[in-house]
Structure formats: C-alpha cells, structure tokens
Amino acid sequence: xxxxxxxxxxxxxxxxxxxxxxxxxxxxxxxxxxxxxxxxxxxxxxxxxxxxxxxxxxxxxxxxxxxxxxxxxxxxxxxxxxxxxxxxxxxxxxxxxxxxxxxxxxxxxxxxxxxxxxxxxxxxxxxxxxxxxxxxxxxxxxxxxxxxxxxxxxxxxxxxxxxxxxxxxxxxxxxxxxxxxxxxxxxxxxxxxxxxxxxxxxxxxxxxxxxxxxxxxxxxxxxxxxxxxxxxxxxxxxxxxxxxxxxxxxxxxxxxxxxxxxxxxxxxxxxxxxxxxxxxxxxxxxx
Numbered sequence: 489x490x491x492x493x494x495x496x497x498x499x500x501x502x503x504x505x506x507x508x509x510x511x512x513x514x515x516x517x518x519x520x521x522x523x524x525x526x527x528x529x530x531x532x533x534x535x536x537x538x539x540x541x542x543x544x545x546x547x548x549x550x551x552x553x554x555x556x557x558x559x560x561x562x563x564x565x566x567x568x569x570x571x572x573x574x575x576x577x578x579x580x581x582x583x584x585x586x587x588x589x590x591x592x593x594x595x596x597x598x599x600x601x602x603x604x605x606x607x608x609x610x611x612x613x614x615x616x617x618x619x620x621x622x623x624x625x626x627x628x629x630x631x632x633x634x635x636x637x638x639x640x641x642x643x644x645x646x647x648x649x650x651x652x653x654x655x656x657x658x659x660x661x662x663x664x665x666x667x668x669x670x671x672x673x674x675x676x677x678x679x680x681x682x683x684x685x686x687x688x689x690x691x692x693x694x695x696x697x698x699x700x701x702x703x704x705x706x707x708x709x710x711x712x713x714x715x716x717x718x719x720x721x722x723x724x725x726x727x728x729x730x731x732x733x734x735x736x737x738x739x740x741x742x743x744x745x746x747x748x749x750x751x752x753x754x755x756x757x758x759x760x761x762x763x764x765x766x767x768x769x770x771x772x773x774x775x
Contacts, residue, residue, distance in 0.1 A: 489570055489597055490540035492604035495519040496629045497538070506530040528557030531565065536624055540570040543716060544577040551581040555588065563589030568621045570609070572596050572650065572713075574720045575640030576727075578612060582639040591617040594639060595625075596646035600695070600708055609633040612641035647724055650717040654738040656692045657714070657755045664700045665762030674701035699756035711758060712751035715742040 498520040524530040582592035593613025622633040667677040678697035725732035
C-alpha cells in the first residue's frame with residue numbers, strides 16, 4: 489500500500505520517504521519522492537507522517553526509532569498509521585508519541601492497492617489529528633476518511649473487515665474446487681455467477697474467483713499478510729472472551745497455505761490447498 493500512497497501523495501505534495509528495500513526506494517524516487525536513508529531522516533521536516541508497515545512489531549520498532557531520533561521534535565508532528573495492526577499496538581505506540589506532545593491515529597485502509605485514490609481510511613485518534621489526515625488524504629489517496637473513535641478503533645474495524653475478507657476468500661476457494669471436482673468448467677462457473685446478480689455475489693468474489701479459475705496468483709494481497717491479519721483478528725476475539733469459530737477456521741486454512749509455500753502468492757491461491765486434497769499433489773507454485 490505504501491507505493492501507491494506515496495505516488496498519489498507526491499503528485500500533489502512534497503513527499504519525503506524511506507523504505508529498507510532498495511527497489512522500493514527506487515520506485516519511490518521515480519514517483520517524485522525525495523528518498524532518505526532512514527525513517528527519521530524522511531520525517532525531519534514533516535508535519536504529517538504516513539506509515540505503511542507489514543506487522544505490529546515493525547510498527548513498534550519504527551515508532552521507537554522515530555521518537556528516539558526526533559526527540560522533542562515529535563511534538564510538532566502527527567503520525568497517520570496506514571498499517572494493519574492490533575488495537576493494543578496502536579494504543580501503545582500512540583502513548584509513546586502523545587506523551588511527548590505529538591499525535592497519532594491508526595488509519596488503516598479499506599480498499600485494494602489498485603484502488604488508491606478511492607480508498608476509505610478508518611481512523612482511531614483525536615479529532616484534530618483525523619482532521620489533518622483528512623485534509624491531506626482526501627483527493628490524493630482516499631475518497632473518504634472516517635473517525636471511528638479513540639486510538640485503536642480504526643485498527644479494530646480493519647481487523648474485523650479482514651476476517652470477513654478471509655471468510656469470503658476461503659469459501660470461494662472451496663466452491664471453485666468443488667465445481668471442478670463436479671466436472672464444471674471453473675471459468676464458466678465463476679463468470680456465470682459473477683454476472684448473475686445473485687445475492688451471493690460480492691466484489692471480492694468477482695475479483696478472486698476468476699483468478700482461481702485461471703491459476704493466476706500475482707499478489708494484490710499476499711496470503712502471508714492475510715494470515716497475519718486473521719491471526720490478529722482471532723486474537724482480538726480471544727481478548728474479548730468471545731467465540732469466533734469462523735475466524736479460527738480461516739486462520740487455520742491461511743496458516744496451512746503459508747506452511748505449504750503459498751504465502752507470497754495472492755490470497756486466491758488458497759484454492760490450491762483444496763486442489764491438493766483432490767488430487768494428492770503438492771500445492772502448485774503458479775503466478
């Protein structure tokens with residue numbers, strides 16, 4: 489998500505950025521981003537800092553480095569965290585920033601990477617912080633920004649959304665595999681349903697079912713990232729002392745997919761687990 493976001497922001501604003509991956513830095517420079525050799529270097533002159541990071545542990549590490557390197561300067565800055573993390577992490581890192589006079593809002597994205605500009609950001613944080621994020625994000629990376637509540641509320645909403653994503657992804661994989669086993673052409677099966685207007689059809693089905701039928705798994709959203717999100721969502725349910733059997737099942741299946749070597753592929757590749765069960769082969773490494 490960081491690549492599309494930096495490109496869209498750089499089209500309107502001066503943007504400074506950092507990524508530990510050289511290829512990502514090169515792409516960002518091509519978008520017009522001034523690239524630095526550290527996160528703190530990129531943040532030095534910024535009033536608003538966008539983060540887009542893969543895991544809660546990485547968010548904690550980057551925030552700790554920013555707070556240490558910027559010192560009292562963090563007081564003049566607002567951090568908009570686009571990462572998908574758990575609400576506990578959001579609250580912890582927010583405390584480290586707000587204790588020094590800065591501002592933080594968990595601001596995860598609802599939308600596919602290709603929909604940058606039409607994203608919805610769901611924010612947890614102070615109204616003033618969300619207002620600043622809204623002023624910059626709407627018209628560049630987002631069509632809407634919603635303040636859901638205090639810090640952690642945006643992260644909670646995003647995890648619940650991604651549990652739904654995982655469930656739809658899993659049942660789509662299951663029914664595509666069943667269609668194949670029943671002797672139906674998977675491509676025709678998915679296209680007929682997608683175009684039917686049936687109540688079962690979702691935007692996600694229209695996206696991933698044709699990928700499954702075509703064995704096309706270039707990642708829009710990698711299975712390993714979905715597995716992380718579903719794990720965080722199921723852990724949230726446990727913290728709330730609530731039963732979430734569907735979430736646990738989705739977690740089991742996504743973790744099996746990662747263990748089977750499919751983690752870097754699109755979530756549509758989960759269908760290969762079902763195909764493996766049908767024919768006894770190893771999961772296909774197809775892109």
